[in-house]
Amino acid sequence: MNAIEVTNVHLTYPNGNRVLTGVDLELADGEILGVLGASGSGKSTLLRVIAGLQHPQRGTVTIAGKTTDDDDRRPTPPHLRDCTMVFQDAQLFPHRTVADNVAYGLEAAKVPAVERRRRVADALDMVQISELADRAVTELSGGQAQRVALARCLVINPSVILFDEPLSALDRGLRQRLAVDIRRVVKETGTSAIYVTHDPSEASTLADRIAVVENGTVLDLGPSNQLDPSQLSDSVASLLGDVGEVSGVVTAVTEDSTTVEVVDRYIVLAGRQGSVGDTVTVKLTR
Amino acid sequence: MNAIEVTNVHLTYPNGNRVLTGVDLELADGEILGVLGASGSGKSTLLRVIAGLQHPQRGTVTIAGKTTDDDDRRPTPPHLRDCTMVFQDAQLFPHRTVADNVAYGLEAAKVPAVERRRRVADALDMVQISELADRAVTELSGGQAQRVALARCLVINPSVILFDEPLSALDRGLRQRLAVDIRRVVKETGTSAIYVTHDPSEASTLADRIAVVENGTVLDLGPSNQLDPSQLSDSVASLLGDVGEVSGVVTAVTEDSTTVEVVDRYIVLAGRQGSVGDTVTVKLTR
């Protein structure tokens, strides 16, 4: 059984913005799908549709075998879907402390207080903010807030977790560690996940499979360790970065950097690499 | 004359959180300083102090030659400081459209309507959201919102701009392009800038000099193209990443990745790179 099946989903915002135009997507049980996409391409919208926060005009969504959205059915409300979501902008509850934010989903699931406390402590520990448990969430740094949002979802162990750029505000070292931790936790609990990120290396660290949101649809690129760079379109290649070869024209050279215009985009390299007007080939490495 | 001078600044939040304990920092005119630091280390707090949103208990801040904070003076209010700030969490004004958000600072500076319109259009163009000018800011994607916040500050041409992770929500391609554009705009207008980021490559693309916030103080690492990896402490090296050599123990190997534990941190590499228990040396490249 697939954890998530999205079939031909169309979503247009009330202001006429056609964001999703026929999305098809499958997520196998226990699988992690990394989703990349340009800013504004519809990644968050897709997650919101699956979470039941936005209702598609057309199409079907099935979560853990239960059809939640279908053309002529009433959509299943968010809390009855066996999935949760880590929001891009944290969305912490301002009236609750850090620990109480993390406990929220457990309370909703009526987990006994003792167990709840233990699980909350574990989750805070994992995201390395145990010492902030009693803080007001208005007194956190950006990265700390994002970690609370992450812990809040990881702690409840649903069938499916939708991650919307959960590590974007963290420094590199922490990000790598948490990426590994997230993968471990998700795999240990048999959870399935969709993981939206704009960091290709995070995607390949974490995800089993990679997909790209483009032009209102989802393009499945297959298993992350079998990506064939030569098959990628320019726009997808730019999302993944560091894959394949591109050529371009050097447009500026300064003491510190060389700028090469590559198919109307810029890549920045350190140091002098030629002079203005030269045609150079830049080797991009992962 | 230095654009910014911060001398021995101490800041403790009302809840007793001692965040800055003797920060010294100088920013030359027209210089861009890249600031890295772990999550929660006090980067945003430092910028808030300079912007005048948080008043240090001790220490001096001078902006463009004017002392704004000193031990026994009333601090200069934010709007009278010749500096602006791009917030980590955008803080767009919900009752204004995208264009009116960008126009806000120009209105405050009483820039004539015609020029205002032109400059707003240019700024939106630069961050590639011209077509969203009339949108409500509640109808933007995360990355779009961040770009509005960026345009809103770039458009007003102050002496100093404080950037707090302005590109964290953007995809890789866009991020690289904008990093170059920001540098170009800042350099063209002779603006000085402090640029907080958690992406070391963004810092070296953009900044003339790199500093790190650690243990409540700022550590100046010098010009970004003269960094000497061997001089860095472990914690700073982890922030910069991809610099120098570290060794560790492989702790997990899967089909897709190899995990090496390096001085109590994890680095993840793609593909099989040995077997559990092996000691390997991993070459990290920038």
Added chain:
Amino acid sequence: PDATDDASQTVTVMTHDSFNVPEELVTAFEEDTGYTITTTSPGDAGAVLNQLILQQDNPTVDAVYGIDNYSAPTLLEENMLTTHDVELGGAADYTVGTDTDGHLAPIDRGQVCVNMDNAWFEDADLAPPETLADLTDPAYEGLFVTTDPTVSSPGLAFLVATATAQDDWQGYWQDLLDNGAKVASSWSDAYYSDFTSTSDGEYPLVLSYSSSPSAEEGRTSTITATCTDQVEYAGVLEEAANPEGAKAFIEFLLSTEFQASLPEEMFMYPVDDDVELPGEWEQYAQLADDPISADLTVVSENRDAWLNEWTELYENAN
């Protein structure tokens, strides 16, 4: 008139809030005398009295109109008025007994009476009550609605009437309440919500005025033995800025034209017996010949005590 001497050209009068006079009469008065009338009205007769007392040290009016017979002795005791020097004529019959100096000029009069719904008593085939004592008769159980004497002026008049006409008024009231009499909070409440003839109410007997039937075209009538006198007076303030104007105003109030306007304008009867009543009044709203007349001195001495006793009695009855 001299424009620079404004104060002496304006007459300021405090009246009760029912004061009403046809525009033409005021205009005529102002043209005849050269005075301009300004009125203020803080509320009913009780409010007028309270205001005057509160402003004792610094009265802001020249004349007062609307003090009733129960308030009159109190006002006289306060020594705020001066002799009005107006020729009273027939009105002299209604002056307050203790007012030996001619401080209060009677202007109009009326009576507070129990009114009944004629049709109701016909339909019920029940002889209407005739006296105060009848109201405690079980035959009339639950038929009478009166008003709270502490806050309603007809209510106070009725309490005074019972205290005057009954030897043991407390006992009488106990019987009255035991017999299902209802105490409404205000006259309009009783008349427009409880009285059968003018609302969907349940009570065919209501405390109201002798003049009320004139507005109901014969559907109601008064029970004359329950009627008690009401007189309203005017006076000139000791500290009046314009005593001459105040006197002229009182003369105006006693003029035939004003007296003739009283029934239509204020639902009261003229004190000038020569003035004719309107047709409906002649027909439906005759004054009782022999109303209950209280000794005003006794009333003014006992008013507060009676009200307090009544309150206690009433609150305990529930």
Added chain:
Amino acid sequence: MLTRFGWGAALAVVLTFLTIFFAWPVGAMLVRGITDDAGNLNLNTFGDVLTTGRTWAIVGHTLTMASLGTLGSVLFGIPAAYILYRTDFVGRNVLRSVTLIPFVLPTVVVGVAFRALLGTNGPLGFLGLDQTTWAVVAAMVFFNISLIARQVGGLWQMLDPRTVEAARSLGASRARAFCTITLPALTPAIGASAGLVFLYCSTAYSLVRTLGSPGVGTLETEVFRQTQAFLDLRTAAVFSALQVVFVLASVWLTQRLSHRTTTALRLQQPRRQKLSRADWLPLTITLFAVIVIILWPMVTLLERSLATDDGYGLDNYRLLLTSPGTGFAGGTTAAQALEHSVKIALDATVITLVAAILLSLVITRQVKHPGLARGQRLLDTFIMLPMGVSSVTIGFGFLVSLHAWNPSLSQSGMLVPLAQAVVALPLVVRSLIPVLAAVDPKQRQAAAVLGASPARVLATIDGPYILRAVGLAAGLSFSVSLGEFGATSFLASPEYQTLPIYIVRLLGRPGADNFGMALAAAVVLGIVASIALLLGERIRPRLRRFT
């Protein structure tokens, strides 16, 4: 420096206003109450009154009725806030303004309507509620559902829906998300408005007298009795002081409630959703409240205003245009009274809004100095006092202070809008504070670093929220002034009567015409007020389009 001066000046203006038009009159009355004729302090009456059992029976009765009235208003008001301010459906605006009409109806008229409804022969007579405490409570709820709905709805419509979405996706049902996320965010508004309602209910006069079972009455009726019947200012002062204690206690309570829960919320442009099937519960409660508690009495009122000798017709309305009423040959006609009312209410609204905006800004400003913060809380409490002080006290107070000082002032008619402004002020301030307190200070900071001066931040960041809340508040303030009776009756000059006073005068006279006309005039008052309220709703900042 300039900003400090600005705040100081704003505070000074408002404090002067309150001192002259509230503290002085009321203080003058209380001083008369606690001094003897020679002017010496004499507190004996306090001892006497406070040791009487009857006093505590009165306190208990007041407390019980006011609590029940408040509870009912809150229970019906919150679902109504949701339906009226958070969902979209055809006729929503009409429904909103209909629910607001009760607010301006003179209480005497409401008394008539409820008695017509609940009386033995009325459509709900079988309930046996006539002249019981429950009838009073029902009328209190009638008056105040819309107050709660409006104050709470005003904040609710601006809440960022995404926090609730986060809760839902963490597995919270609608009910749980409401209780754990929305309710805490709304608590300041609920607390503030429930505090107001409690005070309105505990100072209700006509309702208690007209609808209530006979009994010891309430603090308010006792103040009236002692002042009006006995001119016993000393005893009245004791009861007034007890009322003040009531106010302080309830304000303290609501402040505590909201102090702990006021957090910067990410307020938004108002968000509404189409009414959906999932809304059945709040919708049912709202419809019950609107139809049974609000509309039915009003329809009864309308029906009785249309009743003529032979069936139904517009006779009473025709008479309103042509006649001043049976037994009122000269004097003011209804049309004139309405004109006066509207003019006075407009003046009062302007005064109220200026004072209220200044006050709420001063109170919600973030200050560092603990002394200043304490000052803010004191001020917050002080401005509630006008609600808890009986209108006779205020009315008589005006006489012995302002009027005595300069009689021509009261004859000029200037005092009426000023007094009405004092009466409406707490309501308007309370409707602004929760919204202002919820504006995220980070928004102000963002504006400041973009170079906006404090004045500009005020205008461009707080401004739009104030404007929206002011639209609501202006409607409320106007209708409160339009319907105000207590203070107005003491101060209005006879030539410049307002409609509520005209109505009460009509009700004070026999004659079927007078009664019918009074009811018709009340209907007119309600209609005018609801139009004003509809207009108030329309004052709102549009999303500015870039040009």
